[in-house]
Amino acid sequence: MPELPEVETIRRDLKKKILNKKIKQVLVTGKARVNLDHKGFVKVLKNRKFVNIDRVGKLLIFDIDLKNRFLLVHLKMTGQLIYTRGQQVTAGGHSDVKYNFNLPDKSTRVTFEFVDGRKLFFNDSRRFGYLRIVNATELQKVKEKFGIEPLVKNFTLENFEKILQGRKTNIKAILLNQQLIAGIGNIYADEACFDARVLPGTQVSELTSGQVLKLHRAVEKVIKKAIEERGTTFNNYRDSEGKRGNFLKFLKVYGRVGLKCKRCSGIIEKTKVAGRGTHFCSKCQK
DNA sequence: CCTTGTGTTCTCCG
DNA sequence: CCGGAGAACACAAG
Numbered sequence: 001m002p003e004l005p006e007v008e009t010i011r012r013d014l015k016k017k018i019l020n021k022k023i024k025q026v027l028v029t030g031k032a033r034v035n036l037d038h039k040g041f042v043k044v045l046k047n048r049k050f051v052n053i054d055r056v057g058k059l060l061i062f063d064i065d066l067k068n069r070f071l072l073v074h075l076k077m078t079g080q081l082i083y084t085r086g087q088q089v090t091a092g093g094h095s096d097v098k099y100n101f102n103l104p105d106k107s108t109r110v111t112f113e114f115v116d117g118r119k120l121f122f123n124d125s126r127r128f129g130y131l132r133i134v135n136a137t138e139l140q141k142v143k144e145k146f147g148i149e150p151l152v153k154n155f156t157l158e159n160f161e162k163i164l165q166g167r168k169t170n171i172k173a174i175l176l177n178q179q180l181i182a183g184i185g186n187i188y189a190d191e192a193c194f195d196a197r198v199l200p201g202t203q204v205s206e207l208t209s210g211q212v213l214k215l216h217r218a219v220e221k222v223i224k225k226a227i228e229e230r231g232t233t234f235n236n237y238r239d240s241e242g243k244r245g246n247f248l249k250f251l252k253v254y255g256r257v258g259l260k261c262k263r264c265s266g267i268i269e270k271t272k273v274a275g276r277g278t279h280f281c282s283k284c285q286k
Numbered sequence: 287c288c289t290t291g292t293g294t295t296c297t298c299c300g
Numbered sequence: 301c302c303g304g305a306g307a308a309c310a311c312a313a314g
Contacts, residue, residue, distance in 0.1 A: 001290065033312085058291075076312080077290050128291075128312045169306060178292080186290060235289090275308080276290070 002075045003058060004150065004183025004223055006231035006245060010081055011055045013240040017083050018112075018120060020049050025113040032109035032122075033130040044069055044133050045112070057146045057182035061139065070139050072132040073122070078107075078236040079129030082121045125236070146182040150223045155181075160216045164204050171207065171215065172200035173274035184219065187232055187254045190279045192218040194253045194263075199285045201273045225250065253279035 002010075026045045028038040036044070044066065052063040060081075062071035073081065084103055103121045104111055110122040110131060122131065134142065147163070148155045163180050164171075174180055175189040184192070193200040195218035198211050207215070231237060231245030234255060238244065252262050257270035257279060266283030 003291095074291085076292085078313090126289095126313045167305085173306080176291090277288090 001077055001185060001187060001234060002079065002231070002237050003185035003188055004055075005188070005226035005229075005247065006237050006239075007055055007058050007060060007075065007183070008227050009230045009245065010240050011053050011060060014081065014083065014120075015053050017118075017240065018050055018114065019053070020051060021118075022047065022049050022115040023112055024115045027104075027111040027113070029109055031127060033124075033127055034110070035130070035132040035134075041131070041133060045071070056143050056149075057178050058185065059142070059146075068135045070134050070136070072130075072134055072139075072142065074129050074132075075124070076126075076128035076130075078126040079122065079124040080107075080236065080238050080242075081240055082123060082238060082242050083240045084119050084121065084242075085117075146178055147180040149182050150184065150219050151227075155216075155220070157213060157216050160219075161212060164207070164212060167204040170201045170203055170273060171198060172276070172278060174204060175219070176274055176276070181219070183223070186276050186278075187234065187251070188219075188222055188226065189276075190254045191252060192222045194280060194285060195222055197285050199280055199282065200278045201271070253281065255279070 023045050026042045028034060028041055034041045045064065049065045050062045051065050054061040054063065058074065060073040062073065064071060075081070082103060103119070103123070105123070107123040107125040108121050109124050109127070112120040114120070148159060164174060167174060172189050172193065175184050175192060176186070190200060192215065196211060196214035198207065198215055226232060226247045229246040229250060230239060232247040232251065233244035234248065253268050256268040259268050261268060261281040261284060264281065264284040266281040268279055268281055270277060270279050272278060
């Protein structure tokens with residue numbers, strides 16, 4: 001479940017590793033979700049370089065050294081971008097036996113091979129993720145659909161208040177809406193609500209100004225901390241070296257149903273809000 | 287049946 | 301009756 005912090009971690013790491021490296025070959029398997037036919041997709045990327053990697057919300061944008069062509073990568077639920085040295089994943093430190101595999105494997109959909117022999121694998125067991133080649137006009141259209149980035153300077157309290165103004169839904173639905181705020185998914189929506197002591201199902205019109213202030217701070221705080229910890233590995237997420245994110249141990253509510261609240265004596269509950277599994281402590285969130 | 291991110295469709299309301 | 305908002309549904313596959 002890569003959300004903003006996970007995608008941002010991959011973006012920053014990959015920028016250091018693959019920028020301006022010539023792509024020697026691209027391999028697309030039959031099950032890859034790519035917007036062009038495989039031959040056309042390979043043709044765009046072969047012998048090219050990525051000259052920058054950008055991100056909007058949970059979407060990665062690779063600038064190609066080819067006029068008017070960009071590669072969009074969305075990881076959706078189980079997508080991974082793993083960069084290896086030859087056959088072996090470069091993961092050291094907290095490498096995980098199960099995922100310290102030889103690549104490519106069954107879930108590999110696309111492989112980029114660079115001139116130095118290193119490879120970048122797009123793995124996606126559930127195949128919800130996709131790769132898309134777009135032109136500048138299409139890229140612009142895609143970007144326009146996203147709302148404010150939580151860690152950019154225009155994510156002010158005033159702008160957050162404007163987003164909430166007149167809404168007739170609950171706060172979680174707002175936090176998950178990519179057209180309003182970009183990059184928050186189910187984990188960080190629940191965590192931000194917990195940090196702000198607000199129940200995720202609270203109608204926006206019922207929020208006090210104090211709660212709005214706390215929610216604004218909570219979104220910034222949680223996303224920032226999660227990036228520092230290189231994201232959350234709950235199931236499938238791995239960084240570009242195949243390593244887990246460290247934020248799991250900082251989760252206060254997500255995935256903790258039935259466990260004791262880390263802030264009070266309550267027990268974490270789980271219901272459905274905005275159509276998603278939602279975790280909260282009804283004792284210290286109001 | 288569940289999981290989540292997102293695009294589409296439906297419905298409601300002013 | 302139009303448009304926007306929000307909810308509901310669909311879809312991906314394990």
